[in-house]
Amino acid sequence: MPKRVKRRKSNTCILIMEKNIQCPLNYTMGLIGTKWKPLVLFHLLEGGLRSGLLQKKIPGISNKMFTQTVRELERDGLISRKVFPVVPPKVEYKLTDRGRSLEHILRSLDKWGSEDCS
Amino acid sequence: MPKRVKRRKSNTCILIMEKNIQCPLNYTMGLIGTKWKPLVLFHLLEGGLRSGLLQKKIPGISNKMFTQTVRELERDGLISRKVFPVVPPKVEYKLTDRGRSLEHILRSLDKWGSEDCS
DNA sequence: CATATATATTACTTTATAGTAAGTTATTGC
DNA sequence: GCAATAACTTACTATAAAGTAATATATATG
Numbered sequence: 329m330p331k332r333v334k335r336r337k338s339n340t341c342i343l344i345m346e347k348n349i350q351c352p353l354n355y356t357m358g359l360i361g362t363k364w365k366p367l368v369l370f371h372l373l374e375g376g377l378r379s380g381l382l383q384k385k386i387p388g389i390s391n392k393m394f395t396q397t398v399r400e401l402e403r404d405g406l407i408s409r410k411v412f413p414v415v416p417p418k419v420e421y422k423l424t425d426r427g428r429s430l431e432h433i434l435r436s437l438d439k440w441g442s443e444d445c446s
Numbered sequence: 447m448p449k450r451v452k453r454r455k456s457n458t459c460i461l462i463m464e465k466n467i468q469c470p471l472n473y474t475m476g477l478i479g480t481k482w483k484p485l486v487l488f489h490l491l492e493g494g495l496r497s498g499l500l501q502k503k504i505p506g507i508s509n510k511m512f513t514q515t516v517r518e519l520e521r522d523g524l525i526s527r528k529v530f531p532v533v534p535p536k537v538e539y540k541l542t543d544r545g546r547s548l549e550h551i552l553r554s555l556d557k558w559g560s561e562d563c564s
Numbered sequence: 565c566a567t568a569t570a571t572a573t574t575a576c577t578t579t580a581t582a583g584t585a586a587g588t589t590a591t592t593g594c
Numbered sequence: 595g596c597a598a599t600a601a602c603t604t605a606c607t608a609t610a611a612a613g614t615a616a617t618a619t620a621t622a623t624g
Contacts, residue, residue, distance in 0.1 A: 351485070351559075352555075352556045352557070352558070352559025352560035353484045353485055353488055353552070353555050353556045353559055354481070354484070354485065354559075355559040356555045356556070356558050356559035357479070357481075357484055357555065361475070361479050362581075362582090363472070363475075363581080363582070364582090366471045366472070366475055367469070367471055367472065370471055378600090379600075379601060379602090380600060380601075383601095390582080390583060390584075390585095391584095391585095391601090391602075391603085392582085392583075392584085392585095392602095392603080392604085393581090393582065393583075394602095395601080395602060395603075396581095396582090411601095414591095415589095415590060415591040415592065415599080415600090416590080416591075416592085416598085416599040416600040416601075417589090417590085417599090417600050417601050417602085418600075418601090419600080419601065419602090429558070430558065432554060433551070433554050433555060433558060434471070436550060436551050436554060437470075437471050437474045437475065437551060438470045438471045438474070439470070440470070440474050440547070440548065440551060441469075441470025441471060441472075441473040441474035442470035480611070480612090481611075481612070482612090496570090497570070497571060497572090498570060498571075501571095508612080508613060508614075508615095509571090509572075509573085509614095509615095510572090510573080510574085510612080510613075510614085510615095511611090511612065511613075512572090513571085513572055513573075514611095514612090529571095533569080533570090533619095533620055533621045533622070534568085534569040534570040534571075534619095534620080534621080534622090535569085535570050535571050535572085535619085535620080536570075536571090537570080537571065537572095
């Protein structure tokens with residue numbers, strides 16, 4: 329949803345999202361409001377995971393969507409990606425501080441969904 | 447996002463959303479995870495509003511998207527719709543109890559979005 | 565009887581998101 | 595030298611969400 333995000337050295341982000349800049353709700357939804365993003369973030373709450381394991385925790389996600397999702401989350405500063413130069417390759421993903429600051433929201437969304445429909 | 451929702455007399459909802467039924471996070475996102483739904487719900491937090499006023503509070507939303515959004519929110523039991531049989535027509539929307547139970551989430555999404563990018 | 569009103573709908577197009585399936589890379593161990 | 599491995603990547607297709615613009619309704623008012 330967000331069109332582009334630029335990042336300065338200071339790590340301050342300048343958003344170029346037209347209307348979203350005026351709408352915190354849409355801004356947040358633009359960062360996490362896709363089919364797979366909340367799930368990826370949620371599974372990282374308990375700690376970093378290597379790529380394959382993280383993907384296995386999310387049944388139904390395709391290769392393509394997995395990569396695309398983590399790429400965007402990384403681009404938006406919500407997760408970090410660490411590559412270990414070994415063969416076969418090893419990559420670990422974990423939440424950044426910014427990503428962790430969503431913990432409360434992620435757990436609320438999860439809680440609401442499981443309490444509902446009772 | 448949700449494929450269908452059936453509702454019993456008891457008001458218990460039976461969800462037919464394939465994977466979502468197993469995933470509270472996706473279930474919640476399926477109900478509120480579109481461009482306009484969080485905004486509509488947010489603006490109703492302060493109390494019921496008649497149709498035109500609610501729509502005016504959401505700059506950029508088209509007629510079509512407004513109607514579609516409130517229809518789905520109503521279908522999913524998050525808002526209620528009251529028609530006054532007058533001419534010209536008058537319609538009021540307000541949160542149901544179920545909708546109000548999202549207040550905490552909506553405010554968190556809004557807060558996160560406004561605190562971020564500082 | 566034409567206009568204004570508030571709410572809503574429809575047909576159509578565009579854009580965004582997601583899915584499928586095959587291919588790529590680089591090295592180790594047989 | 596070829597299969598196995600983990601982590602991607604690409605080309606292509608399909609589906610879903612959103613946008614545009616015109617039209618519908620019912621009636622009271624001038």
